[in-house]
Amino acid sequence: xxxxxxxxxxxxxxxxxxxxxxxxxxxxxxxxxxxxxxxxxxxxxxxxxxxxxxxxxxxxxxxxxxxxxxxxxxxxxxxxxxxxxxxxxxxxxxxxxxxxxxxxxxxxxxxxxxxxxxxxxxxxxxxxxxxxxxxxxxxxxxxxxxxxxxxxxxxxxxxxxxxxxxxxxxxxxxxxxxxxxxxxxxxxxxxxxxxxxxxxxxxxxxxxxxxxxxxxxxxxxxxxxxxxxxxxxxxxxxxxxxxxxxxxxxxxxxxxxxxxxxxxxxxxxxxxxxxxxxxxxxxxxxxxxxxxxxxxx
Numbered sequence: 001x002x003x004x005x006x007x008x009x010x011x012x013x014x015x016x017x018x019x020x021x022x023x024x025x026x027x028x029x030x031x032x033x034x035x036x037x038x039x040x041x042x043x044x045x046x047x048x049x050x051x052x053x054x055x056x057x058x059x060x061x062x063x064x065x066x067x068x069x070x071x072x073x074x075x076x077x078x079x080x081x082x083x084x085x086x087x088x089x090x091x092x093x094x095x096x097x098x099x100x101x102x103x104x105x106x107x108x109x110x111x112x113x114x115x116x117x118x119x120x121x122x123x124x125x126x127x128x129x130x131x132x133x134x135x136x137x138x139x140x141x142x143x144x145x146x147x148x149x150x151x152x153x154x155x156x157x158x159x160x161x162x163x164x165x166x167x168x169x170x171x172x173x174x175x176x177x178x179x180x181x182x183x184x185x186x187x188x189x190x191x192x193x194x195x196x197x198x199x200x201x202x203x204x205x206x207x208x209x210x211x212x213x214x215x216x217x218x219x220x221x222x223x224x225x226x227x228x229x230x231x232x233x234x235x236x237x238x239x240x241x242x243x244x245x246x247x248x249x250x251x252x253x254x255x256x257x258x259x260x261x262x263x264x265x266x267x268x269x270x271x272x273x274x275x276x277x278x279x280x281x282x283x284x285x286x287x288x289x290x291x292x293x294x295x296x297x
Contacts, residue, residue, distance in 0.1 A: 016280050017245050018107060018141050021049035021252070022231060023273035024152065024186040028057045032267075033064035041268045043071045045254055047078060049275065050104045051136065055152045055186055057098040060089060065100055072102070085110055087132030092125075099132040099150045099185075111135040111145060112176065116168055126164035128154040133172055142243040142279045146180040147172055151187060158188040159198045166203035169236065180237035183210075186271060190216065190228035204234055211235045213249035213276050220251050220272050222265050231274045240278070248277035 023045060025032070032038055046052045046068070057065055065086060072082045083105045089096035103110075112135040118127045129152055137145045149168055153161040165183055172181070183204065188194070199205050205212070213233040214220070220231040233249060235241050252273045255265035 017248070017277040018050045018138065018280060019048065019275055019277050020051045020148075020182065021273050021275040022053040022055070022150070022184040022186075022233065024055045024231065024269060024271040026056055026269040026271060028054065028064060029059040030061075030064060033059070033067055035267065037264075038267050039068065039071060041254060041258060041260070042068060043075075044258065045252070045273055046072060046082075046102055047075065048252070049102075050107050051148070052102045053148065053150050053184060054100045054102065055097065055150065057086075057100055058096070060096065062086070065098075069102070081106060085113060085134060087115060090129040090132075092128055097129055097152065099129075099152070101134055101148070103136070107140065108136045108138045111137040114175070116171065118164070126157070126160050127151075128157065128161070131165070131168055133168070135176060135178065140280050142281060143180055143237075143240045145178060146182055146237070146240055147176065147178055148182045148184065151183065151185040153186065153188045155188040155193045158193040159201060162187050162189060162194070162204060163202045166207070178237075180240040181235065182240070183234040183236075184232065184274070186230055187232045188230050189232050190230050191226070193230075209236055211241050213244070214251070214274050218251060220274060222255060222262065222270050222272060224262060231271055233274055233276055243278045245277040245279055248275075250275060
């Protein structure tokens, strides 16, 4: 089915917002997938979002991510609502991870995607896990399309990898005609991994066309003994930036929201999700008949 036809079938929903989230689930594999109480929390966290980026997926059989999808789509209120697009397994040696996007098919569609290859002539191999880039289209938001660039950096190489995202931006612009970019993920962009003196070396930070929604003072970690802004969201594109709901860029504290102990929360992940919202259209046709920063509680 052509994209235009697909989106026409998807139609519109009532005016609200579109919630876009990013979550490092920390070693998301068979061991974690075998714990019902952990999977229940992950299902709740993902269900809050209209687009969810999941990172650190380590299951080489894909059984756990498909089990998660089955649990999401078996919920009575969300029957068959979520779709999945997932990267290949990424990593330089035997250690591999995947990026995955889970999204509500009634609200957005995947227009295009590609795996970035860090092989420019004369350039260093900067990324341990190159971004898996997805171009989304939405007909019921003020911004009708946007590209999401995910990144989970290697902590010791965080400065170089975050800076290299600017080259990814240039590569995407060359391929696709869009100005609306969302860079998000576990950048390890805090504490000792990205000290204050290194921000001047990161083009995504020094270039004023990029807006950072999660700032340095925010804690995205679960452990009470740490206070680091590892997880970030960075935007490019005037229309996209202007469509952001004020004060919607937050860290979602699932430990507090779901009444978990720190030990129970750490069984889920040592990271909290980060998120923001963009405005939907103020008036929305019916579905076609043919076929500054805060911690949310």
